[in-house]
Amino acid sequence: MNNLYNIVLVKPEIPQNTGNIGRLCVNTGSRLHLIKPLGFSLDEKHLKRAGMDYWHNIDLYVYENWEEFLERNSGAELYFFSTKTERVFWDCPYSPGAFLVFGNEGHGLPEDFYESYCEQLYTIPMPGKNVRSLNLANSVSIVLYEGLRREMRGV
Numbered sequence: 617m618n619n620l621y622n623i624v625l626v627k628p629e630i631p632q633n634t635g636n637i638g639r640l641c642v643n644t645g646s647r648l649h650l651i652k653p654l655g656f657s658l659d660e661k662h663l664k665r666a667g668m669d670y671w672h673n674i675d676l677y678v679y680e681n682w683e684e685f686l687e688r689n690s691g692a693e694l695y696f697f698s699t700k701t702e703r704v705f706w707d708c709p710y711s712p713g714a715f716l717v718f719g720n721e722g723h724g725l726p727e728d729f730y731e732s733y734c735e736q737l738y739t740i741p742m743p744g745k746n747v748r749s750l751n752l753a754n755s756v757s758i759v760l761y762e763g764l765r766r767e768m769r770g771v
Contacts, residue, residue, distance in 0.1 A: 621646045621763050622692075622715040623756055626682065629655030629721045635671070636753040642670040644760060649677045649715070651685055682726070689715065694736055697759055698725050699749045701737040708738045710763040718759075721752050 623646055628634045634650070641648045658678070679685040686692075693714045697705060719725035730737065740750060740758055750758075 620644070620712050620767060621710075621760055622649055622689075622713070623647065623760065624649040624651065624685070624694075624715050624717040625720070625752075626651045626717065626725060627653055627655070627720045627723075628752070630752070631656040633721060633752045637756050638674045638676070639670045640753070640757055640760065641675065642673045644764060646760065647675040647677065649679065649685065649689075651679050651682055654678075655720070694733065696725060696729060696733050696737045697739065697755060698730075698737060699739055699742070700724065700730060701734075701739045703738050705738045705740050705759050706762060708759075708762075710766055712767065714763070716756070716759055716763070718752060718756055724749075 621644070623637060623641055625634060625637065625648070628650060634654075634656070638648055640646070677688075679688065693711060694717055695708050695710070695714055696717045698719060717725070719729075738759075740755055742750065749755075
C-alpha cells in the first residue's frame with residue numbers, strides 16, 4: 617500500500633501541523649508534498665518533534681512554487697479541500713495515487729485556485745457553530761482516511 621495517496625500542503629505555516637501530517641503520511645504509506653514558501657524551516661525542532669522519530673522516513677518532496685509542483689507532477693489527479701465550497705469530501709472520487717491538496721492554516725488555498733479548480737473542490741462538513749475551520753492536521757487525517765477506507769473495502 618506504499619504511496620497510495622499524495623498529500624499536498626500549499627504554503628504551510630505551522631511546523632507542528634506539518635510534523636503531524638508527516639507522521640500520518642509515514643503511517644499510511646502516503647507521500648508528503650510541500651509548496652513553498654514554508655512558514656518554518658524543515659530542520660526546526662518543533663517540526664521534528666511533532667513527526668517524532670518518523671521524520672527521516674517521510675517520502676517528502678519540496679517545491680519552490682505551485683508552477684514547479686505542476687511541472688514535476690504533470691497529469692496528476694488533483695483534489696482540493698477547503699471550507700469555501702459546498703461539495704463534501706465523501707463525494708470526492710479518490711483514486712490511488714491522487715493528490716489531496718490543502719491550503720495553509722491562516723489563509724487556506726490561494727484565491728485563484730477557487731476558480732481554476734472549482735470542479736475538484738471539496739469540504740468537510742462542520743455542523744457546529746462559530747467555528748472557522750478544523751485544524752489542518754485533523755482535516756488531512758479525515759480526508760486521507762476516507763480514501764484509505766475505500767481502498768481497503770474495495771469501494
